[in-house]
Amino acid sequence: MPQLRRKKVPWTVQEEEMLKKGVQKFSSDGKFPWKDILEYGSSVFFSDRTTIDVKDKWRNMCKVSPKFK
DNA sequence: CTAGGGTTAGAC
DNA sequence: GTCTAACCCTAG
Numbered sequence: 001m002p003q004l005r006r007k008k009v010p011w012t013v014q015e016e017e018m019l020k021k022g023v024q025k026f027s028s029d030g031k032f033p034w035k036d037i038l039e040y041g042s043s044v045f046f047s048d049r050t051t052i053d054v055k056d057k058w059r060n061m062c063k064v065s066p067k068f069k
Numbered sequence: 070c071t072a073g074g075g076t077t078a079g080a081c
Numbered sequence: 082g083t084c085t086a087a088c089c090c091t092a093g
Binding site: 005006008009010011050052053056057060064 | 085086087088089090
């Protein structure tokens with residue numbers, strides 16, 4: 001059992017857009033309800049997309065583009 | 070549940 | 082060989 005890591009699937013524009021919209025719509029008390037955001041765009045987000053993935057994507061995006069924060 | 074860190078894989 | 086994007090694990 002070589003514990004295969006999931007394949008590297010690039011994020012689509014739909015996911016990034018839904019993430020941005022969700023964060024701009026939600027984002028209360030400086031907290032990020034990724035759970036709600038994920039549910040909000042569950043129709044666009046992949047089936048394996050987790051709150052950790054969303055947070056990581058947002059973090060990476062912010063690191064490379066401080067304009068989003 | 071959210072935040073941060075470390076590692077792997079693909080592109081340059 | 083290096084950098085960016087993504088995935089997994091741990092800590093608060």
